[in-house]
Amino acid sequence: MAETIQHQPAALAPGRRQGQRDPGSLRYRFGTFTRRHKLAPYLLLAPGLAGIALVLLWPLVQVMIFSFQNYSLMQITGAAPTQWVGLANFTVTFKDPEFWLSLRTTVIVAAVVVPLTLIVGTIVGLLLNRLGKKMSVFVSTAALMAWATPPISAAVLFYWLVSPDGGVVDWALAKLPHWLGGGAQWAGYNWTTNGWLQAYIVVGALVIWQAFPFIAVSVLAGLKTVPGELLEAARVDGATPWRVFWRVTFPLLKPIFLVLLLLSVIWDFNIFSQSYIVTGFPGNQNEYNLSLYLYDKAFSSTIPSYGLGGAIALIFAIILLVVTVGYVRTSIRQGALT
Amino acid sequence: MTGTELTATTVARALSRALAGSGHPSRARVAKRTRAFSVNLLGVLVALVTLFPLFWMISTAFKPSHEIYSLTPSLIPSHPTLGNFRAVSSGQVSGGIGTVWLFFRNSLAVTLAAVLVASLLSLMASVAIARYRFRLRATLLVMLLIVQMVPAQALIIPLFLDFKRIGLLQNLLGLAIVYAAQALPVSIWMLRNFVATIPRELEEAASIDGAGGFTIFWRILFPLVAPGLVATSIFAFITAYNEFIVALTFLGLDQHDYTLPIYVTYFFGRGGADWGPIMAASTLYTIPVVIFFLIVRRRLVGGLVAGAVKG
Numbered sequence: 185m186a187e188t189i190q191h192q193p194a195a196l197a198p199g200r201r202q203g204q205r206d207p208g209s210l211r212y213r214f215g216t217f218t219r220r221h222k223l224a225p226y227l228l229l230a231p232g233l234a235g236i237a238l239v240l241l242w243p244l245v246q247v248m249i250f251s252f253q254n255y256s257l258m259q260i261t262g263a264a265p266t267q268w269v270g271l272a273n274f275t276v277t278f279k280d281p282e283f284w285l286s287l288r289t290t291v292i293v294a295a296v297v298v299p300l301t302l303i304v305g306t307i308v309g310l311l312l313n314r315l316g317k318k319m320s321v322f323v324s325t326a327a328l329m330a331w332a333t334p335p336i337s338a339a340v341l342f343y344w345l346v347s348p349d350g351g352v353v354d355w356a357l358a359k360l361p362h363w364l365g366g367g368a369q370w371a372g373y374n375w376t377t378n379g380w381l382q383a384y385i386v387v388g389a390l391v392i393w394q395a396f397p398f399i400a401v402s403v404l405a406g407l408k409t410v411p412g413e414l415l416e417a418a419r420v421d422g423a424t425p426w427r428v429f430w431r432v433t434f435p436l437l438k439p440i441f442l443v444l445l446l447l448s449v450i451w452d453f454n455i456f457s458q459s460y461i462v463t464g465f466p467g468n469q470n471e472y473n474l475s476l477y478l479y480d481k482a483f484s485s486t487i488p489s490y491g492l493g494g495a496i497a498l499i500f501a502i503i504l505l506v507v508t509v510g511y512v513r514t515s516i517r518q519g520a521l522t
Numbered sequence: 523m524t525g526t527e528l529t530a531t532t533v534a535r536a537l538s539r540a541l542a543g544s545g546h547p548s549r550a551r552v553a554k555r556t557r558a559f560s561v562n563l564l565g566v567l568v569a570l571v572t573l574f575p576l577f578w579m580i581s582t583a584f585k586p587s588h589e590i591y592s593l594t595p596s597l598i599p600s601h602p603t604l605g606n607f608r609a610v611s612s613g614q615v616s617g618g619i620g621t622v623w624l625f626f627r628n629s630l631a632v633t634l635a636a637v638l639v640a641s642l643l644s645l646m647a648s649v650a651i652a653r654y655r656f657r658l659r660a661t662l663l664v665m666l667l668i669v670q671m672v673p674a675q676a677l678i679i680p681l682f683l684d685f686k687r688i689g690l691l692q693n694l695l696g697l698a699i700v701y702a703a704q705a706l707p708v709s710i711w712m713l714r715n716f717v718a719t720i721p722r723e724l725e726e727a728a729s730i731d732g733a734g735g736f737t738i739f740w741r742i743l744f745p746l747v748a749p750g751l752v753a754t755s756i757f758a759f760i761t762a763y764n765e766f767i768v769a770l771t772f773l774g775l776d777q778h779d780y781t782l783p784i785y786v787t788y789f790f791g792r793g794g795a796d797w798g799p800i801m802a803a804s805t806l807y808t809i810p811v812v813i814f815f816l817i818v819r820r821r822l823v824g825g826l827v828a829g830a831v832k833g
Binding site (some may be wrong): 244475510 | 561566570579593595639643667678681683706732740746764787790819
């Protein structure tokens with residue numbers, strides 16, 4: 185059973201206080217029982233773990249069960265029996281071109297947005313490190329404000345920025361000179377319903393705007409740990425800033441970058457509220473990412489199917505689990521468990 | 523705003539420093555000044571681009587309708603009005619379902635309840651993890667790391683059905699329970715580090731002086747771990763205040779219980795887009811939390827980065 189790390193402090197003073205002196209009292213008996221069986225850690229853990237188990241773990245088990253059943257409205261009301269259907273939900277999903285389209289969108293968005301976020305964040309982090317105190321506070325305050333904006337607010341705001349009817353982005357693009365790609369064709373340009381690419385350019389810009397501050401601040405925290413003499417020595421030897429970064433800074437910050445990369449992949453695979461707003465769910469099916477596709481199958485389609493939704497959720501969770509395992513392994517290697 | 527003033531003076535100073543220089547500056551000094559100038563310029567650019575969307579949101583919120591849809595949008599409203607704010611605070615907007623204050627109250631109630639419950643439960647659990655060795659301790663830690671990564675989208679179907687069954691679906695209590703649980707894994711993970719840094723001798727000394735378990739917890743551990751609790755509370759606060767998919771699914775047509783994000787999207791999606799009131803509502807939803815973040819920034823950045831960098 186339980187074993188305290190050194191010795192249990194409370195055991196030193198059994199029943200010394202007034203309330204615990206009476207061996208018959210409930211409190212005293214509870215105390216000795218807890219100590220005798222070394223239950224303290226379990227009692228402390230129980231409420232929190234119960235919450236996690238009921239709200240996060242049990243639903244995960246249920247998703248797995250649903251994905252092999254024909255669970256739907258009929259089964260909830262009891263009009264038809266719940267049946268095990270084997271892999272039918274998965275077969276239907278894998279045969280649906282919309283599934284592959286939404287998966288493709290999700291993968292492409294992550295593959296483009298993750299590196300862009302990391303690059304922008306790293307550049308701003310390096311910049312913050314070079315700036316004077318006042319400027320650094322100014323820039324990091326601006327970044328913090330973008331990061332603090334609730335995603336829904338940011339999504340509605342970006343939708344307004346690119347609105348074909350009075351949006352400032354179309355106005356500015358139309359005003360740009362031709363050699364910069366501007367021109368009258370941008371006036372009233374519709375970003376949100378023209379196709380997945382345009383819509384996810386907006387979503388991507390939005391995600392980068394909200395995510396780069398976190399990367400920048402993390403990189404800055406890492407940069408503070410890089411010994412100044414090392415950079416100075418490299419510079420004295422005539423290395424360009426580019427080479428200093430790749431040969432000195434980057435190798436030292438590699439563990440931080442790895443964690444940030446894995447976190448960003450997980451976050452960008454999970455994009456839901458931003459794409460929900462920008463694509464005007466349930467608008468154009470071709471603009472779904474995996475999350476929207478899943479949500480549509482479970483709640484919005486004419487015949488909601490929790491079994492089908494469960495199968496998609498399971499596929500989604502397994503894809504993320506692969507990345508998460510990488511994240512957990514990295515964290516453990518960096519000593520997170522100590 | 524002090525922000526723009528700050529930029530203006532900083533730019534001016536950098537400019538004068540770069541341009542004015544002494545009579546015959548050496549080449550190295552010129553290069554150094556140009557570099558300092560371009561770094562500052564880049565900083566100003568990054569800050570302005572980052573701030574622009576928020577600035578535009580606030581600017582739109584104060585514009586009368588004819589200025590919002592004007593063919594030549596102006597940066598600052600030329601005839602600023604409180605009309606949009608009046609519209610949302612009285613609920614007199616197209617697709618309006620109530621005053622913005624009702625939804626503010628809903629959001630705050632759910633968020634604060636979730637923060638309180640998550641803080642208490644995670645403090646207890648983190649004491650167990652940091653102070654005791656017990657079976658499956660390492661397994662538990664790994665499980666926490668994995669569980670925090672499972673997205674709400676993957677769990678939303680069973681959550682919806684389970685909460686429907688126990689009658690907590692169109693209900694703020696149901697939301698608060700889910701939000702508290704969602705915040706738990708990260709909160710436990712973060713607090714565990716804070717508890718581990720408190721010297722065990724303090725508790726032992728108190729114990730020798732005759733303090734019981736609960737006295738030690740409240741008098742010794744709690745005050746020392748308070749900074750950590752602030753960090754985890756902020757995390758739980760963000761999670762709950764920003765949460766969208768669970769509220770969207772749970773609340774459905776129960777408009778009286780909408781939280782702010784659901785309210786903002788509700789009348790955003792209805793009857794064309796009346797951007798003045800929408801931006802006013804967004805501003806009211808966004809600005810309090812942004813100001814709050816700026817106030818607690820030191821703790822916040824420290825705590826979250828420590829969490830990310832350490833694991």
